[in-house]
Amino acid sequence: MPIQLTPWGVSGEIEKADYLRLIKEFGTQPLNERLLERLKKHTRDLHFMLRRGIFFSHRDFDWILDNVEKGREFYLYTGRGPSGNTHVGHLVPWMLTKWLQEKFHCKFYFQLTDDEKFFYNEHLSLEDTKKYAYENALDLIALGFEHKNTKLIIDTEYIKELYPLAAKVAKKLTYSTVKASFGFKDSTNVGLIFFTSLQSAPCFLESVKEGKNIPCLIPHAIDQDPHFRITRDIAPKIGFFKPAAIHNKFLPGLGKEGKMSASQPETAIFTTDNPNEARKKIMRAYSGGAKTLAEHKEKGGNPEVDVACQYLLFLFEEDDKKVEDIFEDYKAGSIGSKEVKHYLADKVERFLKEHQLKREKSRKVLDKFILRD
Amino acid sequence: MPIQLTPWGVSGEIEKADYLRLIKEFGTQPLNERLLERLKKHTRDLHFMLRRGIFFSHRDFDWILDNVEKGREFYLYTGRGPSGNTHVGHLVPWMLTKWLQEKFHCKFYFQLTDDEKFFYNEHLSLEDTKKYAYENALDLIALGFEHKNTKLIIDTEYIKELYPLAAKVAKKLTYSTVKASFGFKDSTNVGLIFFTSLQSAPCFLESVKEGKNIPCLIPHAIDQDPHFRITRDIAPKIGFFKPAAIHNKFLPGLGKEGKMSASQPETAIFTTDNPNEARKKIMRAYSGGAKTLAEHKEKGGNPEVDVACQYLLFLFEEDDKKVEDIFEDYKAGSIGSKEVKHYLADKVERFLKEHQLKREKSRKVLDKFILRD
Numbered sequence: 040m041p042i043q044l045t046p047w048g049v050s051g052e053i054e055k056a057d058y059l060r061l062i063k064e065f066g067t068q069p070l071n072e073r074l075l076e077r078l079k080k081h082t083r084d085l086h087f088m089l090r091r092g093i094f095f096s097h098r099d100f101d102w103i104l105d106n107v108e109k110g111r112e113f114y115l116y117t118g119r120g121p122s123g124n125t126h127v128g129h130l131v132p133w134m135l136t137k138w139l140q141e142k143f144h145c146k147f148y149f150q151l152t153d154d155e156k157f158f159y160n161e162h163l164s165l166e167d168t169k170k171y172a173y174e175n176a177l178d179l180i181a182l183g184f185e186h187k188n189t190k191l192i193i194d195t196e197y198i199k200e201l202y203p204l205a206a207k208v209a210k211k212l213t214y215s216t217v218k219a220s221f222g223f224k225d226s227t228n229v230g231l232i233f234f235t236s237l238q239s240a241p242c243f244l245e246s247v248k249e250g251k252n253i254p255c256l257i258p259h260a261i262d263q264d265p266h267f268r269i270t271r272d273i274a275p276k277i278g279f280f281k282p283a284a285i286h287n288k289f290l291p292g293l294g295k296e297g298k299m300s301a302s303q304p305e306t307a308i309f310t311t312d313n314p315n316e317a318r319k320k321i322m323r324a325y326s327g328g329a330k331t332l333a334e335h336k337e338k339g340g341n342p343e344v345d346v347a348c349q350y351l352l353f354l355f356e357e358d359d360k361k362v363e364d365i366f367e368d369y370k371a372g373s374i375g376s377k378e379v380k381h382y383l384a385d386k387v388e389r390f391l392k393e394h395q396l397k398r399e400k401s402r403k404v405l406d407k408f409i410l411r412d
Numbered sequence: 413m414p415i416q417l418t419p420w421g422v423s424g425e426i427e428k429a430d431y432l433r434l435i436k437e438f439g440t441q442p443l444n445e446r447l448l449e450r451l452k453k454h455t456r457d458l459h460f461m462l463r464r465g466i467f468f469s470h471r472d473f474d475w476i477l478d479n480v481e482k483g484r485e486f487y488l489y490t491g492r493g494p495s496g497n498t499h500v501g502h503l504v505p506w507m508l509t510k511w512l513q514e515k516f517h518c519k520f521y522f523q524l525t526d527d528e529k530f531f532y533n534e535h536l537s538l539e540d541t542k543k544y545a546y547e548n549a550l551d552l553i554a555l556g557f558e559h560k561n562t563k564l565i566i567d568t569e570y571i572k573e574l575y576p577l578a579a580k581v582a583k584k585l586t587y588s589t590v591k592a593s594f595g596f597k598d599s600t601n602v603g604l605i606f607f608t609s610l611q612s613a614p615c616f617l618e619s620v621k622e623g624k625n626i627p628c629l630i631p632h633a634i635d636q637d638p639h640f641r642i643t644r645d646i647a648p649k650i651g652f653f654k655p656a657a658i659h660n661k662f663l664p665g666l667g668k669e670g671k672m673s674a675s676q677p678e679t680a681i682f683t684t685d686n687p688n689e690a691r692k693k694i695m696r697a698y699s700g701g702a703k704t705l706a707e708h709k710e711k712g713g714n715p716e717v718d719v720a721c722q723y724l725l726f727l728f729e730e731d732d733k734k735v736e737d738i739f740e741d742y743k744a745g746s747i748g749s750k751e752v753k754h755y756l757a758d759k760v761e762r763f764l765k766e767h768q769l770k771r772e773k774s775r776k777v778l779d780k781f782i783l784r785d
Contacts, residue, residue, distance in 0.1 A: 158579070199571050
C-alpha cells in the first residue's frame, strides 16, 4: 500500500522507493552529491545526516548557497507541534539545524505550534499543548543552542507579531487550496483551516524585523512540505522571498514494520524516558530479521529494515566506519539483531543520561529564548 | 426581490415586512411591548430607539432582565468593522449601548475588527483598516463614553488575549457551518473562514477576566446575527453563557430606494462630512414622494419611505411629538419633502458640528480606552 502522508499523520511503512516517489509527487529536488559538494566548500565537512542521505530532498537550497556565495545572510527556521513529549526522531532536523547554525552563524527561529495541536487533537486543551511546548523547548535548548541567536516562538505567546503576517497569507489562501493540500473536509474545524497561515509567518518574520528581505532555510521532515508549498506560492504575492527547505526522512519507530505511534509509547524513545526503560524498549523492538539465530547466521539480515541499525544510521553512531562495519556484519549474519540492539542501547542510554542533565539545566535559561510580544 | 442579508452586505431595499421575516428566518424573538415594559421598570424611561421599534428583535434579552432582577451583573459588547469612515447609521447601536450603560452601570467592550475588513476587502491593507479602526474609535468616544468602564478592542492590537478564546470557538466550528451561515465558497479565503471565531471572543472576555461567567448583551444591527448565532451554539460547549442580543433595523441610505453604498459617498452622511456638504447630500436625497409639489399636496407622502422622515425617526429627532406631527403633516401633504429635508439638515448640521468638536477632543483620551496585551 502506498503511504499516505499529511502533516498530521503518516500511514504505512515508508521505504526507500517512497522517498523517491515523494520527490516526484511533491515536486522537490533531490539533495544530490553535486549540491552537497558545493555546500562542503563552505562548511569544510558534511554532517553525517547529509553524508548518509537522511536529508534527501530540498527546495531552493542551491539558491541559499547562491546567497552565501554572494556574501548575503540567511536565517534558519524549524519547529515542532507540541502534542506530547519529544521523541528522538524529532531531534533529526533540530540537530542538523544546530550544525548549519554553527557553520553559517545565522539566526534561528523555532516555532512551537500549540494552537495547531489544540485544533488537531480532540483530547488536548490549549493548556496541555502549551505545557508540552515548554517541555519540548527544553529538548531543543539541551542540544546546545544559545539564546543570542536562537529564538523560540510559542504561537499563543507570540501571536501579536505572528498574526498580521499570518493574516497576509490567509487573505491569499482559499479553502479550495487547503482542502487540496491537506485533504480537509467540510467537517474540518476552522482553526485547522486557518492554521497553515501561522506556520508561514516565521518564514517572513526576520524580513519584517530587519526591514529587508532575508532568505529563510527550513530543515524539516518531508511531511511538513504541504505547508511550505503553500507558503512558497503566496510569498511573492505578499512581497517576500520563497522560503527554501531541506527535507529529512522519518526515523522508523520501534513497532512492527517501523511503526511509531504517540498512543503506543513503547514504539518510540522519548527524551524523557528513563534510560533503563529505553534499553528495554530497544531490546523489545521489531527487527524484521530472521526467525532464528541459526537462520540469521545463514542468510544474514537487512540493515535497511532492522530498526536498531537504522537508529545507529540516523542518530546514534556518528562514525561512518562503525556504521559500515555493523551493517556489513549484520548483512553477513556474523552479528545478530540482539548484538546490534545492545550496541544501540548503550549509545542511547549514554545519550539520554547526558541529554536529561542538559535538559534540566535548560529550565534556568528557557525564558531567555522565548519571544514575547 | 427578497433582501439578501449577510454580515458583509445587504442587497435590495428593506421593508417592514422583511424585518418580520428576519425574526422568523433567524429564529430571534420580537422585542415586544411586554418586554419593553419590563425593562422600563428598571430604567424608568425608554430610549426613543426602543419606543420607536428601531430595535425590533432580540435573543435572550428576557434572560438579561432575569439576571438584573436577581441583582446580577451583565456587560455590553458591540463593534464595528473598520472599512471606512463612520456614517451616522453606525451610531444607532452605539447610542443605545450608551443609554444601557448609563441605566445599568455596566462594563462595555467595543471591538474594531481590522482583520475582518482586511480579509474581506481586496483593496484594503491591514494598515488601512487599522487606521480606520482608530478613526472610528473617535466617533464612539465622542458619544460620551468614559474610559473607566468602556474598553476598545482592536483585533490586531489585542490578539494575544483574543486568540486563545477564538481558538476554543474555532475548534468547535466546522467549515460546513460557516459555509451555511455566511454563504462561503471554496474560493473564500481562510482568514474570513476563521474570522467569526474572533468576533465571538469578546462574548466571553469578561467571564475570563473575572474568573466567573458573566452574561453579555450585544446591541447590534440584525445583519451580524449569523456571527452570534454561531457563538451561541458553541458557548455552552466551551463552558460559557450564550450571549444575549438586541437587534436594530438599518438606517436607510440617501440613495435611490434607501440604498447606502461605501463606494458612493453621497448615499451616506459620514461623521466627518463637512456640515455644509451634509446639508447638500440631504437636499439631494431620494425621497420616494410625488413627482410634483401639487401631487404631493393632493395625495400626501409616505414617511415610511421618505428618507428625511426616517432619519428623524432613527436618530435626529428625539421628541416623539415632533416626529408624529411631521409624519402626520407629511402624510396629509401639508408639508413637503423639501421642508422635512431642511428640518433634518438643520438637525444634522448641528449634530455634526458638535460631534466633530467632541471627536477631535477624543484624540487626547483615545489611548486610555484601548486594550493592549
